[in-house]
Amino acid sequence: MKNVMKIMLTAALLASTATVAIADGARIAVIGGKSDDAFFAKIKKGIDDGALVAKAHGSSVSYLQLQTYDNIGGDAANLIRTAISQHASIIAAPDWVGDSEDEAYKAATAAGIPVLLYNAGGGDKAKELGAINYVGNEEYPAGLAGGAYFATHGSKNVICVNTVPGAGNLEARCKGVADGISKEGGKSTQLPLPASSFGNPTAVAEAIKATLLKDPKIDGVVTISAGDADSAANGIQQAGATAKVKLGTFDMNETNLDRIKDGTQLFAIDQQPWLQGFLAVTLSDGFVNYGLKTATPVILTGPGIVDSSNIDATLAGAKAGYR
């Protein structure tokens, strides 16, 4: 027991000296998602790479992450307030739920701490809150691009599989797909799945299979995450509809990319998460240390479509963990 106490005390001491040592440079607080979230892990890689640049300038980066996504807006607002109380020099954070988080952003600005939005929120929100930049994707235009891609590649009746119904950004994705495809004369409906299916690939695959069997007119499936696309590919195959039903997805993983390469998946809508994390940190670092600022405050990292035309370069990036 005594030894344990000793170790803990030493660790606490080391930790406190470490904070003292870095207190001189800029303290960049980055708020982000769970790092076991495959998508956010790529943002985190960008943040870590950006931190190397920041460190060379004498800055430090602290990553405050959500523990769950069950109360995403409120929890993110609390993390912003934590960063304020730590006297961060700048706060970079996603604005997932504006209604819950905006007050915390305003508190940061009032305390004299500049703010940068990344990943979620959009350009208009950044302007409204006085944030120095918005770095990221805009969900609705990304959906529009996906819907249009479906329509021009022959799919006119698409289901948008939503495994987290009610999440604002995912609803915007599905709505974008629906609007994008209806401009070309097709239609898209949402398939919301209950929470008891989340994270269970078999339940997701079987739900998609059942929907395809029930409505044989469906000729396209789009999923809101890369993991769901793996389940969807399986559901389509089980329904015996591989030739007829095309698959697209928001975000991507290596298995998705392998399918695009061998032709069993049509496309993936990419928002380049690594760039979001990297730019959020390096732009923050440049602004605080040297007053650097981009002329266009909105930096869009997506949507980009990954399909058979650019699959090889993307696969190489994915192997290294950047895509």
Next chain:
Amino acid sequence: MSQTQSPSLGNLLRRPETGSFLGLVAVFVFFTIFGGGNFASPTGAASWLNVAASLGIVAIPIGLLMIAGELDISIGSMIPAGSVTVAIISGHFHAPILVGIGVALALGALVGFINGILVIRTAVPSFIVTLGTLFAVAGLTLGLCVILTGTTSVAIKAPPEAKFLLGQFIGGAFQVTIFWWIVAVAFWGFVLHYSPYGNWILAMGGDKVSARNAGIPTERMTVLLFMCSGMSAAFVGISQAILYNSAQVSAGQSYIFNAIISVVVGGVLLTGGYGSIFGIVLGTLTFAIVNQGIYYTGFDANWASLIIGILLLLAVLMNNTFRKLALSYSPAKGKASK
């Protein structure tokens, strides 16, 4: 359980599984009426059998632990740990698939062993112990996965033999996992109902102190049961990685609740000491039908959770009614059916 009973209607109604069976029939009829031809077709049956199979393989050991008065929620991170382990070893590092499967199963056994030892040595409720290992295993999986592969989603291309045994769709629709479930049911059915261990497990859940005083090695049994549930969870994780060609660090939390629901719908008492393997199988099937049947109906999928909740409550209520019948029954004097 081993005493012979004459097959009268009264005895049939008092079997622990009767309520679960009627619940299953009720939801099946419900979805056959509202789901149309597709639900009752073989591909429709595959829909809920596939979901039931992977859930069932973990639900049985969870059920046995609940019968013995314990609970294991660490399966929620053991399933992704199993799939990520096999994907890292055999997918990322290209080691033979048998090595990956072996290490993943061993990891499940190890986590179960730690759970069991902590439960018997500390006397902390197993819910709390396994809550701790739930987080610990999740953190370890994430940390090691990122260090070793740089991502949290690992691709795996299993060789044909492994695909055949663990990842194939028979007739294009039925997961081979269903057969593993049948094997598990046969094995555990024998253990609980025909081997001496069965009565030990039931006795442990009824009254652990008396069970130990009666000479039952309760501690060894507890550790063994936890090891079995850890290995079963790892097995489900392995088969999912091979089925879907990829493994995610965070996929499995929904199994915790779904397994407990299946076990309870199957007639196992939350307080332990009562339940059967056949009942757990029926409960798993009921849950899977309710969870997947909705997609065959014309209902708006927005209502799915509501319908799942109501149907499950009805199934449990039906169960309770029949359990009361079974437990309050005493044969009239002189007319006892022997």
